[in-house]
Amino acid sequence: MKRIGILTSGGDCQGLNASIRGVAKSLYEEFGNDVEIYGIKDGYKGLIFGEYKLMKPEDFSGILTLGGTILGTSRQPFKTMCLPMPEFGGKTKLDMMLENYRKYKFDCLVILGGNGTQKTANLLREEGLNVVSLPKTIDNDVWGTDMTFGFHSSVEIATNVLDCIHTTATSHGRIFCVEIMGHKVGWLPLYAGIAGGADVILLPEIPYDIDKIAKTLDNRIANGKKFSILAVAEGALSKEEAAMKKKDFKKARAEMKYPSIVYRLADELASRVDNEIRVCVPGHFQRGGSPCAYDRVLSTRFGAAAARLIREKNYGNMVGLVNGKIVPVPLSEVAGKLKTVPVDCEEILAAREIGISFGD
Numbered sequence: 001m002k003r004i005g006i007l008t009s010g011g012d013c014q015g016l017n018a019s020i021r022g023v024a025k026s027l028y029e030e031f032g033n034d035v036e037i038y039g040i041k042d043g044y045k046g047l048i049f050g051e052y053k054l055m056k057p058e059d060f061s062g063i064l065t066l067g068g069t070i071l072g073t074s075r076q077p078f079k080t081m082c083l084p085m086p087e088f089g090g091k092t093k094l095d096m097m098l099e100n101y102r103k104y105k106f107d108c109l110v111i112l113g114g115n116g117t118q119k120t121a122n123l124l125r126e127e128g129l130n131v132v133s134l135p136k137t138i139d140n141d142v143w144g145t146d147m148t149f150g151f152h153s154s155v156e157i158a159t160n161v162l163d164c165i166h167t168t169a170t171s172h173g174r175i176f177c178v179e180i181m182g183h184k185v186g187w188l189p190l191y192a193g194i195a196g197g198a199d200v201i202l203l204p205e206i207p208y209d210i211d212k213i214a215k216t217l218d219n220r221i222a223n224g225k226k227f228s229i230l231a232v233a234e235g236a237l238s239k240e241e242a243a244m245k246k247k248d249f250k251k252a253r254a255e256m257k258y259p260s261i262v263y264r265l266a267d268e269l270a271s272r273v274d275n276e277i278r279v280c281v282p283g284h285f286q287r288g289g290s291p292c293a294y295d296r297v298l299s300t301r302f303g304a305a306a307a308r309l310i311r312e313k314n315y316g317n318m319v320g321l322v323n324g325k326i327v328p329v330p331l332s333e334v335a336g337k338l339k340t341v342p343v344d345c346e347e348i349l350a351a352r353e354i355g356i357s358f359g360d
């Protein structure tokens, strides 16, 4: 009898349930009554504190289109994994996860998550556990895969926001600064910005010059276009900030009087541009609702591939999409790396060619 534990960790996104379903259905197809799947509650937290339950095949039915995760999730930062916890006799979270894995006699853990999650999955692998992982996140920033599930669904939502904002922006002749998720990388604002017809796209990878943005907006006004749409990454930063030491940057941001960067940007533009400016923050809407068709297919492919790796006992890998094919990617290579947007990628070049400004 195979005992497989499955968990989802980090921020939720569309396609988690579709992926869980893909893993489970493939495992039942392959092993029939010879497999037990244990749902671990709230990500690594459930593995640390021993909260899990034996799932039934019917638990995985009817969840293809369901947003969120039926297993629950939580953020358990990697840096906390090896810290002794006095309230647990000095044990670390890692100690407790290893203990529980052995106590429950798991044959393998299936771990669905983003960058931090993959790092911890690799730590478990280094400690000798059998681990197979799947790349999830709306940010599409997991190294080793061309695509994560959740990204395309989120692009649809953020694009829809930009479409809706367009009607108000044009009717009122206003400038709208729309904040799109993505702290460290800008795939989501880049794709949504292009798809939603943004005039300016600001990414963490391309620090902006506020005066250049103001000039772009002024030029549009001079050309009779009273409205403008800015797709602003959550992690957008100015050229001055990019030149700072990491420590100074963090301090400056902690002391910033605005709730997030898009408000500061709007304020800075207000004194430079002669037009009404509004801010829109769709926030966690971008992670909600049903996965789009693309993500349902990708999740199913990833899920089936994860089950295949278990069948082949090919542990220690994440499943990734590389040049259109699903392949195993060693967790040792994935852990600790970010897939940022190359500043000369085709999407950026095409956007520049049609006149979209990146504020640089």
Ligand code: F6P
Pocket: 011, 075, 114, 137, 138, 139, 181, 182, 183, 234, 287
């Ligand atoms: O990693 C996904 C993501 O939505 C990022 O785009 C965003 O910066 C972050 O999570 C928000 O995290 P939380 O849900 O903890 O506020």
